[in-house]
Amino acid sequence: MMRALVGLLAGLLMATAVWAAIETYQFDSPDQEARFRQLGLELRCPKCQNQAIGDSDAPISKDLRAEVHRLLLEGATDQEIKAFMVARYGRYVLYRPPLDRQTVYLWVGPGLFLALGIGLVAYRIRLSKRALMQETPS
Amino acid sequence: MRRMLLWLPLAIFGILAVFFFRGLSLDPNAQPSALIGRTLPAFQLMELHTGAMLTEADLPSGPYLLNVWASWCITCQVEHPYLTELSKTLPVVGLNYKDQRTAAQNWLAKLGDPYVLHLFDDSGQLGLDLGVAGAPETFVVDASGVIRARIQGEVNVRAFEREIAPVLAAGGSR
Numbered sequence: 238m239m240r241a242l243v244g245l246l247a248g249l250l251m252a253t254a255v256w257a258a259i260e261t262y263q264f265d266s267p268d269q270e271a272r273f274r275q276l277g278l279e280l281r282c283p284k285c286q287n288q289a290i291g292d293s294d295a296p297i298s299k300d301l302r303a304e305v306h307r308l309l310l311e312g313a314t315d316q317e318i319k320a321f322m323v324a325r326y327g328r329y330v331l332y333r334p335p336l337d338r339q340t341v342y343l344w345v346g347p348g349l350f351l352a353l354g355i356g357l358v359a360y361r362i363r364l365s366k367r368a369l370m371q372e373t374p375s
Numbered sequence: 376m377r378r379m380l381l382w383l384p385l386a387i388f389g390i391l392a393v394f395f396f397r398g399l400s401l402d403p404n405a406q407p408s409a410l411i412g413r414t415l416p417a418f419q420l421m422e423l424h425t426g427a428m429l430t431e432a433d434l435p436s437g438p439y440l441l442n443v444w445a446s447w448c449i450t451c452q453v454e455h456p457y458l459t460e461l462s463k464t465l466p467v468v469g470l471n472y473k474d475q476r477t478a479a480q481n482w483l484a485k486l487g488d489p490y491v492l493h494l495f496d497d498s499g500q501l502g503l504d505l506g507v508a509g510a511p512e513t514f515v516v517d518a519s520g521v522i523r524a525r526i527q528g529e530v531n532v533r534a535f536e537r538e539i540a541p542v543l544a545a546g547g548s549r
Contacts, residue, residue: 283508286403296473297508300499325506327409 260299262306269309276305276318279333283326408525409506410514415441415522416504423471423479423493434520435491438543439466441514442490442530443502445474446482448510454529455486461535462489465543472510473499515542 264270277291282298290298290305301322308318322330334340410416417431442458444451458467469490471479474497483490496502505514508527515524515538524538 283406283506295509300503304503323409325409325504326508327407327506329406 260302262302265310272315273306273309276309276315277302279331280305280319280322281330281332283330289332405527406508408514408522410522411524413522414520415514415516416501418494418496418501418504420501421495423469423476423483423495426495429492429494433492434468434516435466437516437518437520439468439491439516440530440539441468441470441505441516443470443472443505443507443510443512443514445472445510446478447474450529451511452486454511454531455489457531459487459489461530461539462491465539466491468492468494470494470496470501472496472502472507515539517542517545 262270262273264273274291278289280290280301282288282290282293282295282301284295284297285293288295288298290301304321305318308321313321319331328334334343336344415431415434418429420429421427422429440458440461461467467489469492471493474495476495476497479495483493494501499507505512511528511530513526513530513534514522515526517523523542526534526538528534530539
């Protein structure tokens with residue numbers, strides 16, 4: 238009984254992964270297929286808040302996947318495919334936006350905050366160390 | 376120095392408040408169109424009723440609206456009366472997007488036809504070239520054929536005042 242229940246739950250968990258793979262695309266090479274999957278992860282669905290076209294069910298994502306597939310078979314490079322998408326849907330479609338003046342905070346921000354945090358912690362440690370030294374009579 | 380630090384939480388709160396307040400009025404779904412400032416992409420599409428080939432040369436002289444619609448699109452029905460009203464003074468080109476021909480024809484017959492030109496884009500190819508994510512979307516094209524604004528979702532009075540009226544005022548008029 239328990240085993241059947243666990244089996245059922247496991248099956249249900251896997252079900253989500255299955256509907257994403259209903260479409261079948263033909264590729265010239267395994268390398269091309271790998272690039273298709275990678276692009277599917279890096280291009281963002283224009284209709285969804287936060288989903289890549291590779292794992293989105295939106296009709297527009299389906300269209301964009303088909304377009305990526307078409308461009309791949311035509312021999313376009315990854316760069317060309319991304320440029321094609323950006324020309325139509327803007328930089329919103331890139332999950333990894335290029336580094337430029339508009340996106341510099343996006344790229345540098347986390348590091349900056351990390352450095353700030355480490356600096357603050359180091360400062361506190363030095364302060365408390367000094368206080369400790371003064372308290373302990375030598 | 377110590378006393379100054381006491382103000383830090385308030386300062387942080389102040390900064391956060393500004394960001395959160397701004398966030399209240401931001402639409403996270405709104406995206407600037409990549410085609411603003413460019414002319415309409417070239418296309419070859421059938422006319423919805425006759426099946427005759429249409430290209431960008433058949434578009435009216437601007438300013439005009441290009442409305443992306445479909446019979447399966449609920450919001451298109453919502454904006455339809457307002458669009459019909461607008462079409463009395465401003466030409467509206469209809470781009471029937473990923474639809475079935477008879478369903479689209481029935482829709483127009485039932486609700487009325489505000490369009491000066493009917494493009495039938497069943498594969499969504501022009502939609503893709505325009506960066507359309509879904510229907511309805513409306514592009515505002517100025518007198519020189521350049522896309523000036525894009526409205527995602529319903530065209531209404533507010534969208535008109537914010538996106539369409541400025542284009543008409545700024546030399547968009549004939």
